[in-house]
Amino acid sequence: MAIGIDRTGAWQFNGFMPIYEYQAADTEQACDYCRDGFECLRQLSDPPLSCCPECGTPIKKLISAPAVGGSQSGFDDRAKASGFHKLKKLGTGEYEKLY
């Protein structure tokens, strides 16, 4: 999986990367960047964004397109069956073990 930016500045992709759309959870605190939502390309291995990269206000995920088959619950079942643990980030450095 590789990413490059060509001379025009357009993203070019070799391989699949999901696009996530985020928006500030609290638009009162939002900056221009996150107030109306923004799209973010994330590798599947990247942790989900929880804060706006510009202003740090908490954000929520609007859309995800992880077209890797199956539902999220199916993914959880497979991960569980494979012996993985799922951690939910609660705050800075804090994680809740979901299984």
Ligand SMILES: [Zn+2]
């Ligand atoms: Zn922001």
